[in-house]
Amino acid sequence: MSRLRDMLSAGEFVVTGEVAPPKGADVTAMRAAVELLAPHCHALNVTDNQGASLHLASLAASRIVLDMGIEPIFQQTCRDRNRLALQSDLLAAWSLGLENVLVVTGDDPRAGDHPNAKGVFDLDSTQLAEIARGMNEGHDMMDRPLAGATDFFIGAAMFPEAEPWDVQLARAEQKIEAGVRFFQTQAIFDMTRLKRAVEALRPHGAKVIAGVLVLKSPRVIDFINERLAGLMVPDAIADRIRSADDPAEEAIVLATEQVREIRTIADGVHIMPLGLDAAVGRILGNSS
Amino acid sequence: MIITRPRDWERIEDNLASIGARSVFIMGCGQCATVAHTGGETEVAEVAARLEALGLEVTGWTVGEVTCHLGGTKLESRKHGGDIEAADAVLVLACGAGVQTVADSVTKPVFPGLESLFLGNVIRNGIFEERCLMCGECVLDKTAGICPVTTCPKGLLNGPCGGMWEGMCEVLTDRECTHVRIRRRLTEQHRAGKGTLAPKDFSKTLKPGGVNIRGHGDSR
Numbered sequence: 001m002s003r004l005r006d007m008l009s010a011g012e013f014v015v016t017g018e019v020a021p022p023k024g025a026d027v028t029a030m031r032a033a034v035e036l037l038a039p040h041c042h043a044l045n046v047t048d049n050q051g052a053s054l055h056l057a058s059l060a061a062s063r064i065v066l067d068m069g070i071e072p073i074f075q076q077t078c079r080d081r082n083r084l085a086l087q088s089d090l091l092a093a094w095s096l097g098l099e100n101v102l103v104v105t106g107d108d109p110r111a112g113d114h115p116n117a118k119g120v121f122d123l124d125s126t127q128l129a130e131i132a133r134g135m136n137e138g139h140d141m142m143d144r145p146l147a148g149a150t151d152f153f154i155g156a157a158m159f160p161e162a163e164p165w166d167v168q169l170a171r172a173e174q175k176i177e178a179g180v181r182f183f184q185t186q187a188i189f190d191m192t193r194l195k196r197a198v199e200a201l202r203p204h205g206a207k208v209i210a211g212v213l214v215l216k217s218p219r220v221i222d223f224i225n226e227r228l229a230g231l232m233v234p235d236a237i238a239d240r241i242r243s244a245d246d247p248a249e250e251a252i253v254l255a256t257e258q259v260r261e262i263r264t265i266a267d268g269v270h271i272m273p274l275g276l277d278a279a280v281g282r283i284l285g286n287s288s
Numbered sequence: 289m290i291i292t293r294p295r296d297w298e299r300i301e302d303n304l305a306s307i308g309a310r311s312v313f314i315m316g317c318g319q320c321a322t323v324a325h326t327g328g329e330t331e332v333a334e335v336a337a338r339l340e341a342l343g344l345e346v347t348g349w350t351v352g353e354v355t356c357h358l359g360g361t362k363l364e365s366r367k368h369g370g371d372i373e374a375a376d377a378v379l380v381l382a383c384g385a386g387v388q389t390v391a392d393s394v395t396k397p398v399f400p401g402l403e404s405l406f407l408g409n410v411i412r413n414g415i416f417e418e419r420c421l422m423c424g425e426c427v428l429d430k431t432a433g434i435c436p437v438t439t440c441p442k443g444l445l446n447g448p449c450g451g452m453w454e455g456m457c458e459v460l461t462d463r464e465c466t467h468v469r470i471r472r473r474l475t476e477q478h479r480a481g482k483g484t485l486a487p488k489d490f491s492k493t494l495k496p497g498g499v500n501i502r503g504h505g506d507s508r
Contacts, residue, residue, distance in 0.1 A: 105444060
C-alpha cells in the first residue's frame with residue numbers, strides 16, 4: 001500500500017522531495033542525495049529525463065530509491081514514449097513495487113540536450129492518468145483485460161500561479177476526472193494563489209502538495225527566470241536573496257517561512273533544494 | 289498549400305555530381321511552389337542561371353500547371369521530350385509529391401530542388417503558417433476552429449502543459465498558448481468547455497495514404 005496515499009487520506013501533512021537520476025550509469029551521487037533527503041521526506045519524486053535531457057530511466061532509479069527504504073514517486077512524461085511503451089512501463093513499475101506515479105507532459109525536446117529528437121506526445125498527461133486509472137481497474141486503454149491489475153496512486157502537476165486561472169482550474173479538474181488524486185505544484189511564491197488552488201481542488205477530493213524551491217543563489221534565480229518554463233521568481237523575493245550577505249542562508253530562512261505557511265494551507269510540501277539537500281532537515285524542522 | 293523551401297545548394301550540386309551530370313532540365317510547379325516563391329518561373333530562371341554559372345548546360349525548363357498531377361506532368365514531359373532527352377538529369381522545384389510524379393513521368397534521374405515543409409495557410413504573400421497536420425480525425429468542432437494537434441508545439445489535445453505562463457506558450461514564447469486561445473474563443477461564443485479529448489486514432493493516417501472515389505478498389 002502506498003504510504004503517501006495512506007498519509008494523505010488520513011489528513012497528515014506530507015513532505016516529498018526529489019532526486020534526479022544521473023546522466024550515466026553511476027548512481028553513487030543519486031544514492032547520496034537519497035540518503036540526505038530520506039530522513040526528512042515521506043516520498044521522493046524520481047524525475048524522468050528531466051529538462052528533456054538524457055538521464056538514467058526513472059523506472060530503474062525509482063526501484064533503487066525503493067530498495068533504499070523510501071517510497072518513490074515514479075515520474076512519467078509523455079514526451080519520450082508512445083502509448084504502448086507508456087502502458088508497458090506502468091505495468092513494469094507496478095511489478096517493481098512502485099505504487100505512486102506522477103504523470104506529466106514533459107518539456108519539449110527543443111529545450112533539452114537532444115534538440116533533434118522527435119517529441120512523441122502520443123498521449124497527454126490527462127489521457128495518461130486516465131489510462132493508469134484504467135489499469136487500476138484491470139484493463140488497458142483498449143479496454144482489454146490485464147492479467148493482474150495495478151493499484152497506482154496517481155498524481156499530476158499543477159501550477160497555481162500561472163494565469164489565466166480559469167484555464168488552470170479547468171485543466172486540474174479535468175485531471176481529477178481522469179483519476180488524479182494528488183497534485184504536486186510548481187514552486188509557490190504567492191500563498192494567496194496557493195490557497196485559491198487548494199480551496200478549489202479539495203472539494204473534488206484531490207490533495208495538493210505545494211512546491212518550495214530553495215533559491216540558494218542569484219545565479220539560481222537567473223536560471224529559473226531565463227530557462228525554466230512556466231516559472232518566474234517575483235522581484236521582491238529575488239531582491240531579498242540578491243541583497244542578502246549570505247544568499248544561501250537567506251534562502252533557507254525564506255524556504256522555512258514558506259513551508260511554515262504552507263503547513264496551514266496545503267496537504268503537503270514538495271521541497272526542491274537545488275543542491276542544498278543538507279539544509280532540508282533544518283528547513284522542515286524549523287518550520288513546524 | 290504545400291510549403292517548400294529551397295534545398296541546400298551544396299546538396300543539389302552533390303546530387304548532380306553523383307551521376308556526373310553535365311546537363312540539366314528544370315521543372316517547376318505552377319501551384320504551391322509558385323505561391324511559395326520556390327518553384328515558379330522566377331525561381332526556375334534563378335536556378336538555371338546558377339547551374340550555368342557552374343558550367344552545367346541547362347537543356348530547357350518548364351513550369352507545369354500542377355506538377356503532382358500525374359496526367360498533366362506526363363503531358364508536360366512529352367511536350368519537352370527532346371530537351372529532357374538531351375539532359376543527364378531533371379531537377380524539380382516542387383514538393384516531394386511533385387518530384388515523385390516527375391520521376392514517374394521521365395526516364396532520366398530526377399533530383400529534388402526543394403525541401404517540403406508543411407501544409408500551410410497563406411497569412412500574407414510570403415508568410416505561411418502551419419495550421420493543419422491532416423490527421424484524418426478533425427477536432428476543430430470541439431476546439432473552436434483552432435487546431436491543438438498542429439498549433440500546440442507538443443500537439444497536446446488537452447492542455448495547457450505546465451510551461452504556459454501568463455497565457456503564453458512555453459516553447460514559442462512570443463505566441464499565445466493554443467489552449468488558452470481555444471478556451472477564450474469557446475467562452476466568447478458562449479460554448480461549453482471542450483471536455484477531455486480522447487487519444488488520437490493514428491490508424492486514420494497509416495502510411496501510405498490512398499483514396500479511391502471511383503467506386504472500385506479500396507480507400508485506405
